[in-house]
Amino acid sequence: MADFLLYALLAGLALAIVAGPLGSFVVWRRMAYFGDTLSHAALLGVALGFVLDISPALAVTVGCLLLAILLVTLQQRQALASDTLLGILAPSTLSLGLVVLSFMHNVRIDLMGYLFGDLLAISPTDLAWILGGSAAVLALIVALWRPLLAITVHEELATVEGLPVAALRMTLMLLIAIVIAVAMKIVGVLLITSLLIIPAAAAQRHSRSPEQMALGASVLGVVAVCGGLALSWFKDTPAGPSIVVCAAALFLLSFVLPRRAV
Amino acid sequence: MSTALIRLDQVTVTFAGQNVLENIQLSVKPGEIVTLIGPNGAGKTTLVRAVLGLLKPNSGSVWRKPKLRVGYMPQKLYVDPTLPLSVLRFLRLVPGVDRPRALAALIEVGAEKVIDSPLQGISGGEMQRVLLARALLREPELLVLDEPVQGVDVAGQAELYSLITRLRDRHGCGVLMVSHDLHLVMSTTDQVVCLNRHVCCSGHPEQVSNDPAFVELFGKNAQSLAIYHHHHDHAHDLHGAVVEEAASAPGTPPTHVHGDNCKHG
Numbered sequence: 073m074a075d076f077l078l079y080a081l082l083a084g085l086a087l088a089i090v091a092g093p094l095g096s097f098v099v100w101r102r103m104a105y106f107g108d109t110l111s112h113a114a115l116l117g118v119a120l121g122f123v124l125d126i127s128p129a130l131a132v133t134v135g136c137l138l139l140a141i142l143l144v145t146l147q148q149r150q151a152l153a154s155d156t157l158l159g160i161l162a163p164s165t166l167s168l169g170l171v172v173l174s175f176m177h178n179v180r181i182d183l184m185g186y187l188f189g190d191l192l193a194i195s196p197t198d199l200a201w202i203l204g205g206s207a208a209v210l211a212l213i214v215a216l217w218r219p220l221l222a223i224t225v226h227e228e229l230a231t232v233e234g235l236p237v238a239a240l241r242m243t244l245m246l247l248i249a250i251v252i253a254v255a256m257k258i259v260g261v262l263l264i265t266s267l268l269i270i271p272a273a274a275a276q277r278h279s280r281s282p283e284q285m286a287l288g289a290s291v292l293g294v295v296a297v298c299g300g301l302a303l304s305w306f307k308d309t310p311a312g313p314s315i316v317v318c319a320a321a322l323f324l325l326s327f328v329l330p331r332r333a334v
Numbered sequence: 335m336s337t338a339l340i341r342l343d344q345v346t347v348t349f350a351g352q353n354v355l356e357n358i359q360l361s362v363k364p365g366e367i368v369t370l371i372g373p374n375g376a377g378k379t380t381l382v383r384a385v386l387g388l389l390k391p392n393s394g395s396v397w398r399k400p401k402l403r404v405g406y407m408p409q410k411l412y413v414d415p416t417l418p419l420s421v422l423r424f425l426r427l428v429p430g431v432d433r434p435r436a437l438a439a440l441i442e443v444g445a446e447k448v449i450d451s452p453l454q455g456i457s458g459g460e461m462q463r464v465l466l467a468r469a470l471l472r473e474p475e476l477l478v479l480d481e482p483v484q485g486v487d488v489a490g491q492a493e494l495y496s497l498i499t500r501l502r503d504r505h506g507c508g509v510l511m512v513s514h515d516l517h518l519v520m521s522t523t524d525q526v527v528c529l530n531r532h533v534c535c536s537g538h539p540e541q542v543s544n545d546p547a548f549v550e551l552f553g554k555n556a557q558s559l560a561i562y563h564h565h566h567d568h569a570h571d572l573h574g575a576v577v578e579e580a581a582s583a584p585g586t587p588p589t590h591v592h593g594d595n596c597k598h599g
Binding site: 099100101102218221222224225226228229231232233273276279280281282284285 | 386387388404406408411413414416417418419420423424427428429452468472478
């Protein structure tokens with residue numbers, strides 16, 4: 073097997089596994105639009121990385137983390153409805169990123185790669201970054217699983233029972249920010265949320281516990297990554313979109329399959 | 335007073351420049367049942383939130399016994415339909431709870447049938463019992479119930495009331511309960527507090543469960559219900575502000591006489 077294909081496969085699998093449990097939280101807590109906004113802003117992170125001459129991976133990670141903190145703070149103020157706020161921030165940060173990039177004539181940037189992913193061009197450094205980030209996020213989400221679930225079910229009940237709700241909520245946002253920064257190289261800023269949401273939504277109909285849904289989403293994500301890469305390898309299709317198409321096909325399949333009897 | 339589980343002193347809560355609660359005094363002792371009543375918008379839920387520490391009063395103090403274990407039963411629980419959660423899994427969100435303990439708590443509240451049902455599929459009455467079971471699993475010293483009998487008919491109400499009394503007797507916990515009914519309260523209530531931004535009046539409910547007319551009206555449920563007679567010395571206008579009783583003729587000096595618990599100016 074070619075090295076670049078092995079790298080692509082490992083990176084895709086790592087992302088799919090961590091996206092399962094995290095995507096389940098995105099679905100349960102209705103944070104799809106939040107993820108979308110963060111991923112659109114990732115492009116601004118890339119542009120700033122070029123301007124400040126630091127590694128794009130680092131710039132995107134820091135940018136996503138800062139924006140997540142800003143969003144949480146703004147949402148608590150509640151001057152604007154959450155969806156309005158996100159609807160303003162998502163396109164503005166994406167556009168600002170594109171405008172800043174257009175000023176830089178001296179660097180050649182593969183814009184399509186950032187928008188839709190460039191999975192087959194992953195370097196060993198990228199791979200190390202992706203594997204490390206995924207492993208850290210997965211470890212945290214497993215360690216915090218029960219309290220995170222408790223605040224998802226009822227925040228006030230969780231507060232009364234002594235959980236640090238605000239800190240947990242912020243942690244979940246930051247974990248999503250890290251995964252988005254990590255995933256940008258794989259499926260690109262426009263497709264990241266689909267990888268979080270589609271496998272979780274497909275697993276939901278056939279799960280009877282939160283854990284089943286999270287694991288099921290990981291398994292479906294792994295299948296989608298393998299299928300997408302195979303499609304890309306044999307039919308020369310773009311890798312990122314091929315993975316999303318596979319995930320969407322699995323989602324449709326989950327609707328056709330009969331629900332398990334309770 | 336040192337035996338109290340919680341004590342509120344001169345608590346005032348303001349939303350958008352308006353006083354929602356004014357100078358509230360309240361305390362709950364172990365084994366004591368306190369029922370909060372009052373019209374809509376009187377600040378009952380706000381007071382409960384202040385007791386639970388979910389909101390900080392603008393002035394006054396909320397004292398809690400150190401490391402007080404609180405069991406809280408919220409008014410309602412909405413769980414997103416995309417979250418597959420059985421009743422058992424819901425109860426196991428309390429640390430250290432396994433299936434036998436969850437089952438024991440559900441048996442105690444009479445809802446053991448639903449242990450493996452999805453949380454979104456059980457009826458309103460079953461949900462209230464499940465929420466009560468979750469509060470009990472915390473082995474609470476103080477049980478806080480926000481409208482536990484809301485949307486339940488009088489027979490179901492009476493049954494829940496006797497259940498709450500039994501739980502109090504068995505666990506020896508203090509109970510702070512919000513009631514949606516202005517007159518009909520749990521007969522074992524030690525103290526009724528009538529709230530309309532400030533404490534309007536408070537006292538014991540009248541034991542009328544032996545009154546033949548009352549028994550005829552509520553049948554076997556009469557034992558767990560009691561009537562609370564308000565003894566207000568003032569009235570409220572539509573905005574909740576204190577007004578003089580209509581009887582006072584124009585020109586006469588204000589006749590408002592402060593009650594024992596009346597703290598407004």
